[in-house]
Amino acid sequence: MEKASLNNREAIEFLVNEFYAEVRKDPLLGPVFHEVIGDNWDAHLEKMYRFWETILLNVKSYNGSPFKVHRSLPIDNKHFQRWVDLFIKKVNQHFRGTHADEAVSRAKTLGLTFSYKKDYLDKNQTN
Numbered sequence: 001m002e003k004a005s006l007n008n009r010e011a012i013e014f015l016v017n018e019f020y021a022e023v024r025k026d027p028l029l030g031p032v033f034h035e036v037i038g039d040n041w042d043a044h045l046e047k048m049y050r051f052w053e054t055i056l057l058n059v060k061s062y063n064g065s066p067f068k069v070h071r072s073l074p075i076d077n078k079h080f081q082r083w084v085d086l087f088i089k090k091v092n093q094h095f096r097g098t099h100a101d102e103a104v105s106r107a108k109t110l111g112l113t114f115s116y117k118k119d120y121l122d123k124n125q126t127n
């Protein structure tokens with residue numbers, strides 16, 4: 001099948017749905033989400049559509065502090081690495097073009113930033 005552009009809300013919803021379907025099945029990531037999100041998937045997915053449309057479509061529908069919610073989760077570098085790998089895999093499976101490239105590069109940067117920050121805070125026992 002021809003790969004699509006990641007340049008509208010419908011495409012972002014498709015990507016996010018596909019990605020989290022995979023995350024939920026993943027032995028490393030799945031249990032963490034199950035523990036925190038439980039039956040609240042609709043709210044989480046809606047938040048993630050907004051997060052990605054704010055980054056990729058410049059819609060400005062998300063204005064949270066994404067790192068903060070991860071600060072207290074029982075996760076480390078290998079969780080972030082897996083998250084980024086799965087995300088890139090899903091983007092490349094279905095999409096191509098400048099928005100898809102941007103999604104991949106933003107995911108890599110976010111993954112590194114979250115990893116470094118969490119590592120630093122965990123090592124320094126800071127709040």
Ligand code: HEM
Nearest residue numbers: 029032033036051064065066069075079080083110111114
């Ligand atoms: C760099 C990679 C990641 C990005 C960009 C990211 C992004 C986000 C964003 C934007 C939210 C919504 C925050 C809000 O409430 O405003 C969120 C929530 C959440 N993320 Fe991540 N995430 C990443 C990695 C991970 C990983 C590796 C895990 C766990 C294995 C994880 C677990 C969660 C959970 C459980 C929530 C819901 C927290 C809650 O509602 O209390 N995330 N994430």
